[in-house]
Amino acid sequence: GQSLEQPSEVTAVEGAIVQINCTYQTSGFYGLSWYQQHDGGAPTFLSYNALDGLEETGRFSSFLSRSDSYGYLLLQELQMKDSASYFCAVRLRDNYGQNFVFGPGTRLSVLP
């Protein structure tokens, strides 16, 4: 089976830095994605890591350690609009139809 774990909730204040962790146990692994979903909205893509290390995109960074089956999403200079749920997703297959399994999600609340 496939298993992904994330903290259920994280709270931080505006301007702070927050890290959302994701650990996984899956039958296959070709990469780790992160998605943001606001209440009532659609998930939107944030990042994808196939190799170990840190990927930076503006205020958001994503890290992967394949040997530890672990990754995290780092959000800097938090803004109120970052309040949302964040999902990690493991890419299971390396073929034309990339298949992803999603984690349970972490609800981030940003306080003023």
Place this chain on the structure above:
Amino acid sequence: EAGVAQSPRYKIIEKRQSVAFWCNPISGHATLYWYQQILGQGPKLLIQFQNNGVVDDSQLPKDRFSAERLKGVDSTLKIQPAKLEDSAVYLCASSSRQGNSYEQYFGPGTRLTVT
């Protein structure tokens, strides 16, 4: 470019009734996914199409759910008969092999309530 379109946005039915959802992916995207998202959980893949062929339907409850993607473009997901536990948001997503092919583009979803 236009995003993934889904309809209807909301649907309320009684248990044992049938319902159908429609999805039109981003033009040119060969891969289409249907996910079920229960409140407070992550999206769960129901079925994945590559053009008009099924790549993965291992988590689709085939006794009551069916899906098709005729002509490799838009797709329909059907539930017949519905159960209370089918209450969820049904998300359609599409992806392309070109560029960042690991990015899935999600539609706004259909919120289904079964009473």
